[in-house]
Amino acid sequence: MTMEASVDARPPAAPVNSLLTSPILPTLLKLALPNAIAMFGTALVAVAETSYIGRLGVEPLAGIALVFPFVMLTQMMSAGAMGGGVSSAVSRALGAGDRERAANLALHAAIIGTGAGLFFTAMMLVLGRTFYALLGGSGEVLEQAMHYSQVLFAGAVSIWLVNTLASVVRGTGDMRVPSLVLIGVAIVQVTVGGGLGLGLFGLPKFGMRGVAAGQLAAFTLGALFLAWYLVSGRSRLTLSFKGFRFQRDMFFDILKVGAVSCLSPLQTVLTVLIFTKILAGYGTATLAGYGMGSRLEFLLTPIAFAFGVASVPMVGMAMGAGLVTRARQVAWIAGIAAGITVGAIGLIVAAMPSLWVSLFTSDPGVTAAASSYLVWAGPAFAFFGMGACLYFSSQGAARVGGPVMAGTARLLIVGVGGWWLASAGAPAWTLFALVGLAMVVYGLGTALSIRLTRWGK
Numbered sequence: 001m002t003m004e005a006s007v008d009a010r011p012p013a014a015p016v017n018s019l020l021t022s023p024i025l026p027t028l029l030k031l032a033l034p035n036a037i038a039m040f041g042t043a044l045v046a047v048a049e050t051s052y053i054g055r056l057g058v059e060p061l062a063g064i065a066l067v068f069p070f071v072m073l074t075q076m077m078s079a080g081a082m083g084g085g086v087s088s089a090v091s092r093a094l095g096a097g098d099r100e101r102a103a104n105l106a107l108h109a110a111i112i113g114t115g116a117g118l119f120f121t122a123m124m125l126v127l128g129r130t131f132y133a134l135l136g137g138s139g140e141v142l143e144q145a146m147h148y149s150q151v152l153f154a155g156a157v158s159i160w161l162v163n164t165l166a167s168v169v170r171g172t173g174d175m176r177v178p179s180l181v182l183i184g185v186a187i188v189q190v191t192v193g194g195g196l197g198l199g200l201f202g203l204p205k206f207g208m209r210g211v212a213a214g215q216l217a218a219f220t221l222g223a224l225f226l227a228w229y230l231v232s233g234r235s236r237l238t239l240s241f242k243g244f245r246f247q248r249d250m251f252f253d254i255l256k257v258g259a260v261s262c263l264s265p266l267q268t269v270l271t272v273l274i275f276t277k278i279l280a281g282y283g284t285a286t287l288a289g290y291g292m293g294s295r296l297e298f299l300l301t302p303i304a305f306a307f308g309v310a311s312v313p314m315v316g317m318a319m320g321a322g323l324v325t326r327a328r329q330v331a332w333i334a335g336i337a338a339g340i341t342v343g344a345i346g347l348i349v350a351a352m353p354s355l356w357v358s359l360f361t362s363d364p365g366v367t368a369a370a371s372s373y374l375v376w377a378g379p380a381f382a383f384f385g386m387g388a389c390l391y392f393s394s395q396g397a398a399r400v401g402g403p404v405m406a407g408t409a410r411l412l413i414v415g416v417g418g419w420w421l422a423s424a425g426a427p428a429w430t431l432f433a434l435v436g437l438a439m440v441v442y443g444l445g446t447a448l449s450i451r452l453t454r455w456g457k
Contacts, residue, residue, distance in 0.1 A: 085258025095320025289369020308392025315396025343382020383443025402449020
């Protein structure tokens with residue numbers, strides 16, 4: 001009898017909900033849909049925000065490009081990395097039938113989120129100008145970046161608390177409320193940010209500071225609502241401060257997944273920055289073409305995220321209840337579903353790049369570069385989708401080391417391989433093929449790590 005079979009032979013704790021017993025694929029699809037809608041809404045907000053910043057002028061548009069990687073880093077760390085650690089810990093406690101531990105974990109998660117938010121505030125207020133200057137910002141562009149950054153990161157705690165508390169709720173298996181909150185946050189951000197940034201609806205025009213204030217206001221309201229929702233008794237897990245005390249093992253249970261997972265968004269941002277720097281030497285048209293293709297990746301990421309986040313409580317509760325075989329089945333089904341969905345879109349745009357590229361440009365040089373990128377990288381989107389989803393599933397099992405190593409391999413392939421190809425004067429298509437290869441290595445490496453890693457005690 002295998003280790004996993006012997007673990008599964010133990011009678012599970014009393015189910016908290018149907019996540020321990022319901023059919024896997026239908027349940028995944030039910031949980032993934034609200035997340036997909038919320039993530040697509042968030043992606044569209046980024047597009048809308050860029051659109052009305054463009055109405056402020058070229059300098060503000062260039063300034064937001066400097067700040068954007070750090071905004072994305074904040075979001076990815078708080079939602080996907082540390083957030084996954086939070087959902088994993090809460091769901092494992094619930095799967096074991098220990099609701100008191102789950103509630104205490106939620107309070108410790110809020111402390112971690114507050115501390116991380118304060119860290120980002122201090123770091124960006126003190127070092128923000130240095131970071132943006134290193135990325136090439138100067139003069140009025142740098143000043144516009146600082147106008148946006150100073151307001152936004154002054155309230156980084158709000159961003160961290162929204163994503164942390166949303167992860168607590170997701171850990172209970174409730175995807176609907178966090179998704180509705182994120183959609184509400186998106187609507188407030190666009191409305192208030194556009195109004196204060198451009199002076200709409202009779203409001204004063206504050207430019208970049210006003211745009212950032214919209215995001216700050218939206219996340220502050222979202223954090224307050226989620227805190228009220230968890231304390232009021234309306235959620236599946238009620239928080240109570242009565243008798244609360246700091247417990248080291250609670251922090252460790254969250255951080256052993258969340259802290260290691262934070263390496264993944266760092267790898268993602270570094271991969272984009274390094275590859276963008278390499279492609280800058282190939283000319284504006286090539287760089288713009290890559291931007292068109294990578295924008296599609298950005299819009300497809302919510303699909304992998306939706307399946308992955310949906311799998312976390314299913315895997316975590318199964319692990320907590322001792323159902324290790326079911327936990328693995330959830331991970332593989334979620335990874336395959338994400339890979340097929342994202343991969344199908346990748347194959348379509350690889351066969352007919354104009355379906356996507358023509359939406360943004362008619363310039364022959366940019367069109368050729370973007371089409372080349374999609375032809376070479378598009379078929380590998382399936383591996384990216386599978387790997388990203390399995391990364392989240394591994395969080396549910398508290399085994400993230402392998403997926404993080406796979407992300408490191410992807411970074412090294414793009415960084416070292418891209419530098420070598422550029423130094424050798426290789427054509428741009430070879431760099432795009434390299435990106436596709438890195439996605440394949442990431443997906444297969446993540447899958448292999450999960451296959452070889454023992455889950456459970």
